[in-house]
Amino acid sequence: VSLLGELDQAIDQGEVWLAYQPQYDIKRGQIIGAEALARWTHPHKGPISPSEFVAAAENNGRIAKLTDFVLDRAIGAAAAVNRRGVPFQIAVNLSARLLSDRDLLDRITAMLAAHDLDPRHLTLELTETATLQDADSGLATLDALTRLGVRIAIDDYGTGLSTLDYLKKIPANEIKIDQSFVKSMRVNRSDLIMVQSTIALAHSLGRTVVAEGVEDKQCLDELTRMGCDVAQGFAIGRPMGVRELIQRLQIRS
Ligand code: G
Ligand code: G
Ligand code: MN
Ligand code: NA
Numbered sequence: 001v002s003l004l005g006e007l008d009q010a011i012d013q014g015e016v017w018l019a020y021q022p023q024y025d026i027k028r029g030q031i032i033g034a035e036a037l038a039r040w041t042h043p044h045k046g047p048i049s050p051s052e053f054v055a056a057a058e059n060n061g062r063i064a065k066l067t068d069f070v071l072d073r074a075i076g077a078a079a080a081v082n083r084r085g086v087p088f089q090i091a092v093n094l095s096a097r098l099l100s101d102r103d104l105l106d107r108i109t110a111m112l113a114a115h116d117l118d119p120r121h122l123t124l125e126l127t128e129t130a131t132l133q134d135a136d137s138g139l140a141t142l143d144a145l146t147r148l149g150v151r152i153a154i155d156d157y158g159t160g161l162s163t164l165d166y167l168k169k170i171p172a173n174e175i176k177i178d179q180s181f182v183k184s185m186r187v188n189r190s191d192l193i194m195v196q197s198t199i200a201l202a203h204s205l206g207r208t209v210v211a212e213g214v215e216d217k218q219c220l221d222e223l224t225r226m227g228c229d230v231a232q233g234f235a236i237g238r239p240m241g242v243r244e245l246i247q248r249l250q251i252r253s
Helices: 002-012 050-059 063-083 096-100 104-115 137-148 164-169 179-183 189-204 217-226 242-251
Strands: 016-025 030-042 046-048 089-095 122-127 151-157 174-177 208-211
Touching: 002 016, 002 030, 002 050, 002 063, 016 063, 016 242, 030 050, 030 063, 030 242, 046 050, 050 063, 063 089, 063 096, 063 104, 063 242, 089 096, 089 151, 096 122, 096 137, 104 137, 137 151, 151 164, 174 179, 174 189, 179 189, 179 217, 189 208, 189 217
Parallel strands: 030 089, 089 122, 122 151, 151 174, 174 208
Antiparallel strands: 016 030, 030 046
């Protein structure tokens, strides 16, 4: 696609920017961080869907440049918020295949140092975990990131090939239940059971549970009742620009 040829250039020309979607600690009743989501506003074509350009970049080896851009921006924003005295966790999506990249660890370490962000304030949300092989150097990178203090989350849990096998193998602090289960759990009994049992399983393994796609108050109440740890979705906040995010944090619910 010609779109891809343009992505590198688009990043350099400032057409790619980050939206931040708040993450809400259910037990403490406050926003504790945000997920950084890449956005591309093309000067002629307008907004280009991230699922389109992210998937294309993943399949064509151009995901590294996008990821470095997102990491640097997101770490910078998180450091700025933390400097204001508001504890803030930033989550960045990372395609699991990038873990095999030998100097990813060095680049992340350098970015954290450059922005002076505590590694504990960075969460890497692993997507496309099926691309992580057993013998892969990726697992070694994950261990090194964990030793550094970076938090690891398994994204879109329950979909694709993110199976129990990955839950066992990946040293994740956090499980993100895919929004497809959460959105429909009050009308679909099997989705409710999936969410409930994933929370139980994750807690038994000592992991934090994040529910995505929390679209209304009733859904949030149900997750509270089920003992879910963190909620993300339109009921908490839509992906927003950095200014709006800072306003949200100062109001602190
Ligand atoms: O909310 P949104 O439409 O932004 O998300 C679309 C998809 O794009 C999601 O699956 C999300 O994980 C992915 N995505 C958004 N930003 C990034 C990014 O920086 N890196 C990767 N790998 N995926 C991203
Ligand atoms: O795959 P990942 O979870 O990283 O992507 C998040 C995607 O989900 C983004 O496209 C974001 O805009 C979208 N999203 C976030 N919250 C909600 C929600 O409550 N409902 C719906 N339908 N989409 C959501
Ligand atoms: Mn994600
Ligand atoms: Na997700």
